[in-house]
Amino acid sequence: MFDTVLVANRGEIAVRVMRTLRELGVRSVAVFTDADADARHVREADTAVRVSSYLSAAEQVRAAGVAGAQAVHPGYGFLAENAGFARTCAEAGLVFVGPPAGAIELMGDKIRAKERVRTAGVPVVPGSSGSGLTDAELVEAARETGLPVLLKPSAGGGGKGMRLVRDAALLAEEIAAARREARGSFGDDTLLVERWIDRPRHIEIQILADGHGAVVHLGERECSLQRRHQKVIEEAPSVLLDPATRAAMGEAAVQAARSCGYTGAGTVEFIVPSDDPGAYFFMEMNTRLQVEHPVTELVTGLDLVAWQLRVACGGQLDFCQQDIALTGHAIEARICAETARPDGDRVDFLPSAGTVLGLWEPTGPGVRVDSGLAPGTEVGTGYDPMLAKVIGYGPDRATALRRLRAALADTVVLGLDTNTGFLRRLLAHPSVVTGELDTGLIDRDAAALVPDRVPDEVYETAALLRQRALAPEPNGGGWTDPFSVPSGWRLGGEPAWTAHHLRVPGGEPVTVRVRDGLVRVGDGPAVEARLVVDGERALLHREGTVTAFRYVGEWLGRDGDGWRVQPYDPVAAALRGAAGGAGGGALTAPMPGTVTVVKVAKGDEVVAGQSLLVVEAMKMEHVITAPHDGTVAEVDVTVGTTVAMDQVLAVVTPAGDAAREDSEEAS
Numbered sequence: 001m002f003d004t005v006l007v008a009n010r011g012e013i014a015v016r017v018m019r020t021l022r023e024l025g026v027r028s029v030a031v032f033t034d035a036d037a038d039a040r041h042v043r044e045a046d047t048a049v050r051v052s053s054y055l056s057a058a059e060q061v062r063a064a065g066v067a068g069a070q071a072v073h074p075g076y077g078f079l080a081e082n083a084g085f086a087r088t089c090a091e092a093g094l095v096f097v098g099p100p101a102g103a104i105e106l107m108g109d110k111i112r113a114k115e116r117v118r119t120a121g122v123p124v125v126p127g128s129s130g131s132g133l134t135d136a137e138l139v140e141a142a143r144e145t146g147l148p149v150l151l152k153p154s155a156g157g158g159g160k161g162m163r164l165v166r167d168a169a170l171l172a173e174e175i176a177a178a179r180r181e182a183r184g185s186f187g188d189d190t191l192l193v194e195r196w197i198d199r200p201r202h203i204e205i206q207i208l209a210d211g212h213g214a215v216v217h218l219g220e221r222e223c224s225l226q227r228r229h230q231k232v233i234e235e236a237p238s239v240l241l242d243p244a245t246r247a248a249m250g251e252a253a254v255q256a257a258r259s260c261g262y263t264g265a266g267t268v269e270f271i272v273p274s275d276d277p278g279a280y281f282f283m284e285m286n287t288r289l290q291v292e293h294p295v296t297e298l299v300t301g302l303d304l305v306a307w308q309l310r311v312a313c314g315g316q317l318d319f320c321q322q323d324i325a326l327t328g329h330a331i332e333a334r335i336c337a338e339t340a341r342p343d344g345d346r347v348d349f350l351p352s353a354g355t356v357l358g359l360w361e362p363t364g365p366g367v368r369v370d371s372g373l374a375p376g377t378e379v380g381t382g383y384d385p386m387l388a389k390v391i392g393y394g395p396d397r398a399t400a401l402r403r404l405r406a407a408l409a410d411t412v413v414l415g416l417d418t419n420t421g422f423l424r425r426l427l428a429h430p431s432v433v434t435g436e437l438d439t440g441l442i443d444r445d446a447a448a449l450v451p452d453r454v455p456d457e458v459y460e461t462a463a464l465l466r467q468r469a470l471a472p473e474p475n476g477g478g479w480t481d482p483f484s485v486p487s488g489w490r491l492g493g494e495p496a497w498t499a500h501h502l503r504v505p506g507g508e509p510v511t512v513r514v515r516d517g518l519v520r521v522g523d524g525p526a527v528e529a530r531l532v533v534d535g536e537r538a539l540l541h542r543e544g545t546v547t548a549f550r551y552v553g554e555w556l557g558r559d560g561d562g563w564r565v566q567p568y569d570p571v572a573a574a575l576r577g578a579a580g581g582a583g584g585g586a587l588t589a590p591m592p593g594t595v596t597v598v599k600v601a602k603g604d605e606v607v608a609g610q611s612l613l614v615v616e617a618m619k620m621e622h623v624i625t626a627p628h629d630g631t632v633a634e635v636d637v638t639v640g641t642t643v644a645m646d647q648v649l650a651v652v653t654p655a656g657d658a659a660r661e662d663s664e665e666a667s
Contacts, residue, residue, distance in 0.1 A: 001313055002026055002071045005097070006064040007045070008085075009075030010054060011372035012388050013289075014041035017073050020305040029067040031060060035382070040374040054078050057085040061092045071095035071312060073305075077384060080288040081108050081156075097312040099287050103260040107285040110154045111192050113260075117282050120259040122252045125271060125281040127194035139171050141193045148196040151175060153182035153189070157286060159229030160185040164196060181621055184596070194283075197273055199438040202226065203238055203280065204269040205253035206296045208307055211263050214317045217250035218300050219326045221292055223269075224437040225426065227349060232419075232442065233426065234292035235331040236299045239397065239435035240277050249280055256285055264311050265289055265304050274438050291386070294368060295330035298393045328393060329400040333408060333427070335371075335388040337379050339417040339591070340450045341506055347446040350591040351617040353381050354416030358536065358552035362407035366393040366400070369407075379416055381592050381617035387418065397435070401427055414555035414562055421561035425449045454504050454563060456521045457547050458556055461540045462565035463500040463512035463519060464531035465551065503568040505645070585633070585652040587624050589643040593617030598639055604632045606652060613637070613649055629655040 005021055006029040007014045018028040018041065030045030033054065042048045049063035055078055064072055072089050074080035080098070083105035089096040098104070107113045111131045114124045128141035131154060142149045142165065151174060153161040161182035163174040179189035202223040209215040222238035223231045241249070253268035267286040273279050293304050307317075337352040356377040361369050371388035379387065390411060392404025408424040426432060426449055431441060442449075497513035497520070513520045519542075520526040532539040538556070540547045549556045556563050597614035600606060606626040613624040634651040637643060 001309065002069075002095070004029060004047075004067060004069045005071045005073055005309070006031065006049075006060070006067060006069040006094075007041070007073050007075060008054070008060045009073075009078055009080075010036055010039065010041055010383070012370050012386070013075035013077075013291075013372075015044055015372050016370045017075060017305055018044050020303055020309070023303075024306060024309065026309070029063065029069050031063050035378065035380065039377065040372050043374070057082070057088045060085070061088055061094065064089075064094055065092070069094065071097055071309075073097040073308070074288065076288050076291060081286070083108065095312050097264070097308050099260075099262050099264050099266060103262050104287045106260045107262075107266075107287050108155065110152060110284050111190075113285055114282065116259050117256045117285075120255045122256050122259075122282045123280065125194045125197075125283060128192050131190055131192075133191065135172065135175050138175055138191055138193055142171055143168065145193055145195050148198075150194045150196045151178045152192050152194060153178065153186055154192050155182065155188035155190060156186035157284060159226070159231075161191075162229040164229075166196075177621070180597075184616070197271055197281075199274045199440060200224075201238075201240055201272045201274055201277075201437060202231075202269065202283075202439055203240065203249065203272050204267050204286075204290070205250055206290070206293070206304075207253050207257045207262070207266050207268060208302075208304070208311075208317065209257055209263045209266070210311045210317045211314060212316050214320070215254045215257050215262070216317065216319070216321045216324060217253050218296050218302065218324060220246060220249065221267075221290075221295055222437065223292065224439050225432070225442060226439045227442045227446070229439075231292065231334065233331065233333055233423065233432075234295055235329065235397075235400070236295040237326050237329070240272065240274075240437075242277075245277050245280075248278075252280075252282070256282065260285075262287070265293070265308050291334065291389070292332050294370060294389065294391045295332050298330035298368065298391065299326045299328055300324060301327070328395050329397040330391055330393045331397075331400045331404050331427075332389050332391045333404060333423040334386050334419075335390060335411065335413070335423070336385040336419050337387055337416055338385055338419050339506070340419065340422055340446075341590070342447060342450050342452050345447055346443075347450050348590065348622075349419070350622065351381055351385050351593065352417040353379055353592045353617075355379070356413060357415035357555060358412065358550060358557070359414070360410065360412040360550060361388070362390060362410035364403070364407065364410075366403045367391070367407045368393065373413065381594075387413070401433065408560045411560055412550045412557040412562065414550065414552045414557050417562060417564075418560075421559060422446075422449055424560045451561075454507060454510075456524065457540055457542065458504075458549075458563050458565060459502055459510050459512050459521050460519045460527075460529055460542065461531065461538050461547070461549055461551075461556055462502055462554075462563075463514055464529065464540070465533075465538060466500050466567075467498060467514050468531060468533065501568040501570055502565050504563050504565055509568040509570065585627060585630060585654060586648050587612065587627070587650045587652065589615055589645055589647045589649055590622055590624075591615065591617050592645050593622070593643060595637045595639055595641045595643060595649070596621065598635065598637065600632050600635065600650070602632055602635055606630060606632060612652075615643065615649075624649060626652050628652065631655070 004027040021028040027046045030048040051059040079085040083101040086096040086101040148166040151163040163178045183189040206218040225233035269283045270280040341348045368391040392400045394400040497515045503509040518526040519529040529542040538549045593615045596616045610626045630652045633653045
């Protein structure tokens with residue numbers, strides 16, 4: 001076994017790899033940029049070396065040399081599937097903990113990968129053949145395949161750059177967008193076209209291979225709960241597969257691995273029609289450890305990182321296919337930094353950023369947490385939004401689901417928005433409970449899983465906390481002016497209400513009135529309520545019930561949800577509105593990020609729904625469209641501008657307003 005291993009990554013995967021290194025008695029080396037100098041993975045490593053960029057192969061190799069490492073574990077993302085990095089490691093005398101560079105290169109090209117596995121007898125998804133297709137050739141391939149089709153980058157995965165196209169008239173626009181995102185994410189804008197299978201399921205097979213000819217599969221993972229083609233919930237095993245189908249798909253995955261001379265841990269992904277599990281098709285092979293590997297570890301009892309390391313230093317698998325059994329059930333939820341905003345019948349999931357002010361992660365039987373978080377962690381928009389993973393395990397699926405939902409209820413991250421509460425509600429969805437899944441379920445039903453309002457209890461607790469902060473310390477001594485205490489006391493009359501004007505970002509302002517044991521939210525009824533503070537817990541006693549919140553500063557959290565409840569000044573807001581004039585046409589940044597596309601200029605005529613700008617954050621694009629027909633009155637940003645959430649990007653004057661102004665000027 002190696003003495004020292006450099007982990008060429010950050011966040012939760014770096015922490016997870018270091019855990020196994022520690023168990024094996026191997027020294028771990030972290031790398032970090034200036035922004036991550038105080039990150040958790042740096043604190044947990046035995047040694048840490050600063051690099052200018054996680055994406056620089058030369059910097060990673062230099063860091064390994066400085067720390068005296070013999071091997072490099074790439075984790076996932078960044079350089080994990082970079083054949084050039086694997087070769088650079090070898091040239092520097094370092095062992096790359098992963099497959100040979102040739103296998104990475106072959107299977108990383110989705111077009112060549114499909115051709116190779118087809119020759120090995122593995123069924124593949126119908127679609128385009130050949131690489132380097134022009135836009136016109138992609139359009140023709142889509143028409144020949146038959147719409148709907150899926151546009152996919154050949155060079156990468158993770159859902160980035162993928163576009164589902166159902167309307168032939170949109171092909172050119174979607175191809176341009178897919179190329180742009182693929183080029184930004186992978187440095188390669190080569191695309192392929194695949195037939196879209198309606199209501200498909202995404203099933204993947206974990207394989208493990210040594211350098212002595214042994215290849216086994218470790219069963220499947222169900223990854224059908226996705227959003228924007230990115231996985232959200234994963235589980236093992238799948239309720240869809242019977243033993244015969246599992247064996248057939250497992251053998252197909254083994255053959256795919258053999259076809260490229262694979263070694264180490266890898267995953268072969270299949271798309272499966274919901275109504276015909278036996279008709280599975282190869283999609284791609286991920287030549288690395290997967291984000292969702294914990295569910296396989298829990299049902300097989302194997303440590304995949306440990307086996308990656310053993311294989312990398314020449315070890316042999318000490319078990320065969322017949323020795324592998326799947327015991328129990330495991331389900332994983334990905335905790336991401338994002339904000340869910342209802343928009344009519346759909347939901348926009350937008351990247352979030354901020355400092356982790358408060359953190360409570362779950363423990364208990366059957367609960368595993370892989371996390372890169374710590375209090376004080378700065379979460380920006382430059383990296384993938386995934387922060388942590390919470391996994392529930394039990395003897396059966398119902399127990400695993402129950403434990404995971406309870407664990408998510410105990411997960412509180414304050415200081416930025418996360419999807420934790422959304423995941424908890426998703427796991428209670430009737431189709432998820434029964435296992436009737438498909439990759440479109442979240443897109444169809446997301447609106448029902450995102451509350452359309454902030455609970456009154458949140459505003460009541462925030463107001464009572466503010467009221468408590470304004471009150472004098474008990475037993476402080478001396479005389480207290482009764483008019484300086486927010487008790488509502490007044491000479492010879494009924495106590496007055498103390499008004500707290502509050503707002504949750506993205507929501508409407510709310511006035512909460514507090515008086516002598518009563519709280520009133522907006523125009524609602526006054527209710528009896530009092531607050532008990534116990535450390536970092538705020539207990540709201542409200543009409544016979546007690547609701548417990550975690551709180552830090554302006555943030556409140558419970559059951560996986562978090563709210564930043566800020567003071568709101570209605571006078572200042574009114575003055576801003578009066579100064580804004582045509583503010584109704586102001587387009588603001590829905591998230592912190594970078595402007596990557598500006599399609600209009602001042603004076604341009606636009607129509608409602610027209611694409612005007614693109615803002616990117618965490619490798620995801622958000623298109624800013626015209627809210628109505630009109631004229632572009634202002635464009636306040638250019639390509640490359642870094643913007644904050646709610647920053648004004650442009651202003652579109654409504655067509656009617658422009659016509660009225662022209663008429664007034666003429667008169």
